[in-house]
Amino acid sequence: MRPCHAIAALDRLELRALIALLAGISFGWGGPLQSATVLSIGDGDTIRVLDGSKRISVRLACIDAPELAQAPYGEQARRYLQSRLRISSNVRLIPKAIDRYGRTVAEVIGAVNLNLAMVEDGQAFAYRKHLGQCDSREYLDAEFRASRRRYGVWQVPGGITRPWVFRRVRLR
DSSP states (O other), X not given: OOHHHHHHXXXXXXXXXXXXXXXXXXXXXSSSXXXXXXXXXXXXXXXXXXXXXEEEEEEEXXXXXXXXXXXXXXXXXXXXXHHHSOTTOEEEEEEEEEOTTSOEEEEEEXXXXXXXHHHHTTSSEEOGGGGGGSOHHHHXXXXXXXXXXXXXXXXXXXXXXXXXXXXXXXXX
C-alpha cells in the first residue's frame, strides 16, 4: 500500500491519535502523555498536573472559559471544572500544541472529555480560533445544544461577552 493510501485507510480516531503523536514528537515529547495527576485547577480552562516528577501547566484545547473577572461566570466555570476533575485524580492528556506561555494545550480526558463537557454544559465556548486542533463539529454541536438549553453562559440571550473579546477590551 502506498503511503497516501495508508493514511486514507485510517479511520478518524486513528488519524487523530496519529496527529497527536506527531505533535508530541515535534514539541519534544516522547508522544502523547498517557496519564497525569491533577494538582490544581487555575480557572475554567487551565489546570496543573504532575507527569511523573514534572509539573505541567495545561490549557484546555479548543475551548475558552469565561475569565474569573467575568463574574459570576468565570468562578462558576472554575467550580464546575473542580467538580468534574478532582485533585489527585488521574487524567489522560491529548496534547495539541504549546502556547505562547509555555503551557501544554491539550484535551483532558477523565471519565469524559472535560473540554467537551465544559462546552456541553455551558461553562465555556468553543474557541473557534483554535478549533482545528480538535473535532470542530463535536465542539460546535455541543455549544449549540448548550445555547438551546440556556445552560451556563447561555442564560443571557446570545451568551455573555466572549472571553477573547473581554480580554481584548480589558487590555486596551
